[in-house]
Structure formats: C-alpha cells, structure tokens
Amino acid sequence: KKIIFSGIQPSGAMTIGNYAGALRNWVKLIEEYDCFYCVVDMHAITVAQEPAILRKNTFEAVALLIACGVDPEKCALYIQSHVPAHAELTWVLNCNTMFGEARRMTQFKEKSSRHPENVNVGLFDYPVLQAADILLYQTNLVPIGADQKQHLELSRDLAIRFNSRYGETFAVPDAYIPLKESGGRIMSLAEPEKKMSKSDANENAYILLTDSPEVIVRKFKRAVTDSEARIAFHKTKPGVSNLLSIYSVFAKVSISEAEKQMQGLGYGDFKLRVADAVIAALKPIQDKYSRLVGDKEYINKVLDEGAEKARYAARKTLSKVYRKIGFYSTK
Ligand code: TYM
Known part of the structure; x- marks a missing residue:
C-alpha cells in the first residue's frame, strides 16, 4: 500500500x-x-x-x-x-x-x-x-x-x-x-499574476475557507478581470482564467465545461456564479467546523x-x- x-x-x-x-x-x-x-x-x-x-x-x-x-x-x-x-x-x-x-x-x-x-x-x-x-x-x-x-x-x-x-x-x-489550471495554483483575486496567499496584506486577494457568504460575494465582486468582456481560459486573461479555475474546482466541472456554462454572461454575473459555487461547497465544511472547534x-x-x-x-x-x-x- x-x-x-x-x-x-x-x-x-x-x-x-x-x-x-x-x-x-x-x-x-x-x-x-x-x-x-x-x-x-x-x-x-x-x-x-x-x-x-x-x-x-x-x-x-x-x-x-x-x-x-x-x-x-x-x-x-x-x-x-x-x-x-x-x-x-x-x-x-x-x-x-x-x-x-x-x-x-x-x-x-x-x-x-x-x-x-x-x-x-x-x-x-x-x-x-x-x-x-x-x-x-x-x-x-x-x-x-x-x-x-x-x-x-x-x-x-x-x-x-x-x-x-x-x-x-x-x-x-x-x-x-x-494541473495549474485545475487548482494546482490558485491566483490572487487582486493581482492574478501572483499566487493566492493567506499572508497577503490585501484581504481581498484571498478567500478563506471560513469566510461568510457575504464576504465571499464581496471579495469575488472586487476580483480583478480585464476590459474584454469575454469569458475564456487564456493566458492573456489571468483574472478570468483564475475565476474559471476556481469555479471548475468548486463546481466539480472541467475548464471547458465551466467556459460553456458561463457563455453569454457579463463579468458581474459570472463572478456571482463563481461565488455561489464556492459558498455551496464551503457550507458543509463551515457547519462541521463550527461544531468541531468547540470540542x-x-x-x-x-x-x-x-x-x-x-x-x-x-x-x-x-x-x-x-x-x-x-x-x-x-x-
Ligand atoms: P502551506 O501551509 O503554505 O500550504 C499548504 C498547501 O497548500 C498549497 N497551496 C496552494 N495550492 C494552490 N494554489 C495556491 N494559491 C496555494 N497556496 C498554498 C501548498 O502548495 C501546500 O501544499 N511547505 C508546505 C508545508 C509542509 C509540507 C511538508 C508539505 C511542510 N512539510 C511536507 C508537504 C510535505 C507549505 O507550503 O504549506
């Protein structure tokens, strides 16, 4: 074994x-x-x-x-x-x-x-x-x-x-x-060329597993994207690609499926969809955590x-x- x-x-x-x-x-x-x-x-x-x-x-x-x-x-x-x-x-x-x-x-x-x-x-x-x-x-x-x-x-x-x-x-x-695009390297929401890190001075750069739904929505809303209004995974689009990676991990779909599901959305709605997937995946973890931390x-x-x-x-x-x-x- x-x-x-x-x-x-x-x-x-x-x-x-x-x-x-x-x-x-x-x-x-x-x-x-x-x-x-x-x-x-x-x-x-x-x-x-x-x-x-x-x-x-x-x-x-x-x-x-x-x-x-x-x-x-x-x-x-x-x-x-x-x-x-x-x-x-x-x-x-x-x-x-x-x-x-x-x-x-x-x-x-x-x-x-x-x-x-x-x-x-x-x-x-x-x-x-x-x-x-x-x-x-x-x-x-x-x-x-x-x-x-x-x-x-x-x-x-x-x-x-x-x-x-x-x-x-x-x-x-x-x-x-x-793979990097499938969660191996999640990037900062504020500076998507940098790794997401809990030691970042800017707390909008990362999402904590213990962040409340309101905080998660707020941080994703502020996430840096680009001026193109096109949802695609591409190296010239680090912000959008990172959001697609995050969605792919938390909604458990491939990157191309994630792209497909987001087609036609504006960046604002796209970000909310990503936030919802993260909130839903973290809910059972947060519930269990609040029980355990007292024990x-x-x-x-x-x-x-x-x-x-x-x-x-x-x-x-x-x-x-x-x-x-x-x-x-x-x-
Ligand atoms: P730490 O606590 O910094 O990180 C824990 C794990 O999370 C991964 N990680 C990330 N993965 C994707 N995207 C990110 N933005 C991101 N940030 C962190 C890290 O790669 C790590 O797997 N040195 C280790 C701790 C350690 C360790 C070991 C790991 C000590 N001894 C022996 C494996 C084997 C570290 O950086 O932890």
Missing part, C-alpha cells in the same frame, strides 16, 4: 488555494492509502509568531482539516512538534545538504526579501525540515500545490543521495500536484492517537538512519 504524507502550516485560516491545491487531494487519497497528515508548527515558527495565536491557530487548523474531510479514523492526523523524530532526522539531513542547494530555494529568497528583519537560520533550513517530514514515513506520494514542487525535488535529491551514500534507506517520493476533548484525543501512530512509524526510519550513518547503539 502506498504511503502518503503532507503538511500544512498553522499560520492563520486556510484559503481556497490550500484547498484546491492540496487539501481536496488529501481527502481523496485517504480512501485508498496509508496517510500521514501533519500540522507543521515547527515550520510556522520560521516566521515570527505570537505564542498564544500560534497555539490557537494550530488547534483550529486541526478542526478545519477534519471539517474538510480529513477523517482521523482513516489517517494519522497530528502536530509536527509532537513527533520529535522530525527534528532529529532534520539534523542528519542538514549534514547531507549542501549550503548551495538550500540557497537556491526560491521560497527562501522570496520570504527573506519579504521579512528582511528576520532572515533566521530556520527559514533557510525550512526545506530540509520538510524533507525530513516526508522521508521519515517512507512516503511514496506527496499531495501539494505547484508552489511546493521545488521543495519536493530537494526531498527527492536528498533521499537519492542518502540511499547511494549509505545504502537503501528512504523511499523516493513523488509529488501529487493538480477540545475530541480534537485532543485525535491528536494524541495521531501522534502515537506517527511516532511509531517515524522511529522505525530514524533507527535505520542512525544505524546506517554509524551512530553507536547499545541494542
């Missing part, structure tokens, strides 16, 4: 980009495979966090994942810092990662120019921790959005290098990414069980790694 791993940062609410690029595939893959799904609080602290807010965001992220359909009965759902092997394997991988290859990571360059006041060593090491997350579980497939492709490539490179240096140790993971006892139980499963699987790989690299053991 194939093994799946993926992670999400608890940095505030999640966007429809997170859902379209990754979460909906987490849910899909859960039915068939052994899945490990992780809220990566250790990654989150590579940018400054307010402790009380990080704690709250982490709890809420878990509730929201379950509400999205990440059924904890069918996977290991847990918090990264509850499984010490993530940090332990990172150290070993650090010593097998070249400074130059870490420096090439575009997300590091981007984040360090966005936060010049806090270019910490953890931010530089972010992709190595991500590789440790993945390689610890002998992962075969990693459901992620297109922006994580380079990090996944690094994980593969590190696995291949380690295996050839020390003998077969890690499975070499493959990325599982939707701390249940969430804590899920997390304890998830961490236990993950610790067991992670220990196996870490022991193997320690043996291969020559760490002394009394066993």
